[in-house]
Amino acid sequence: MSAESARQALQAAADARPDTLDNHVLRGAALSGAEVTRFDLVDTMAVDVIADVTRAAETMTRKQFLDYDPSYQTSTSQVLVEALTDIPELAVIGALIREGDVPDDNGADPVVAMAHSIGTADNRVIAYRLKGAGIATRRVRGIPLVPRDGVYRPMPGEILYYEPRFDALTIPGFVFFNTVTLVQTKLPRPGQSPPARQGDPQVCDNAHPYRRLCRT
Numbered sequence: 001m002s003a004e005s006a007r008q009a010l011q012a013a014a015d016a017r018p019d020t021l022d023n024h025v026l027r028g029a030a031l032s033g034a035e036v037t038r039f040d041l042v043d044t045m046a047v048d049v050i051a052d053v054t055r056a057a058e059t060m061t062r063k064q065f066l067d068y069d070p071s072y073q074t075s076t077s078q079v080l081v082e083a084l085t086d087i088p089e090l091a092v093i094g095a096l097i098r099e100g101d102v103p104d105d106n107g108a109d110p111v112v113a114m115a116h117s118i119g120t121a122d123n124r125v126i127a128y129r130l131k132g133a134g135i136a137t138r139r140v141r142g143i144p145l146v147p148r149d150g151v152y153r154p155m156p157g158e159i160l161y162y163e164p165r166f167d168a169l170t171i172p173g174f175v176f177f178n179t180v181t182l183v184q185t186k187l188p189r190p191g192q193s194p195p196a197r198q199g200d201p202q203v204c205d206n207a208h209p210y211r212r213l214c215r216t
Contacts, residue, residue, distance in 0.1 A: 003065035006081040006174040010125075013171050014057040018119035021046050021053075024097055025160070027109035031089045031130070031187070034112050036096045037105035052164035053118045053127045060169065060176055072180055080183075082175045087187050094126055094170055107158045114162070127166040130182070 023041060028034035041049060060079050066072060068082040084091050096102055097117055117126040144159065145152035168177040168187070177183070 003067050003081045006176070007061060007065045009122075009171055009174060010057055010169070010176060011061045013119055013123040013125050014054060014061060016119055016123040018054065018123065018125070019050065020118060020120060021050050022097065022100070022117045023049070024102065024115040024117070025105045025111055026093065026113040026115065027105075027111055029110070029112075031093075031112050034093070035109065036093055036102045036115075038102050039105045049116050049162070049164075050118050053116050053125060053166070053169075056127055056164075056166050057125050057169060068180075068183065070180055070184065074178060074180065076178070078178075080177050080180065082177075082183070084170055084173050084175050087175050087183070089187055090128070090168065090170055090175055097126060098124065111160065114160075116166075122172050124171065126170045128168045128170070129163070129165070130167040130187075 021041070023039050025037050025039060026034040027037060040046075063077050063079045065079050065081050066074070068080045072080065074080060084094065093115070097115060112130075114129045115126055117124055119125055143154045143156050146155045147153075167182055168175055170176070175187075
């Protein structure tokens, strides 16, 4: 594996101008062993998500690619590359997503990640949101009221937030990410013990420009 071959593969996937989209939620106590479920988006939002993932891939290809090394302190102009086989959680999840035989999401267990995949075969890009309020869910005490044709309808239960920022992208054979700490905290390599969890709080701010995804 070389950083340059990885960059060329990602560039080819972005240049393919994908127009297909699959969306997945990963639920469980941790990424390892999480259940992969799927959901659909309305057409107008699906177009936007395809554009978001494509833009993320294109932006990465314009940066400097470095083979992953835990001693690096990367800048915003650099991308770290690792073999997908060395990140077993994403390798397993990616295989399930590519096979496509996963259940519809039912909102049962806690969300640990969201994934949006575009393209097909070797040009398939999977974008992961692994941390932060972009995947926050909350069962609110009050009931959100969603306006439809001048009538506000209650939307009880879970609210899932989408934000067009991604922590990692994968294509067949490669993982791309921006920070060393992502591997150290979220994606420990085989034989590497993850640090003790401190319990990241999830805050849902109604004023923040996240998109809310509500099952109907």
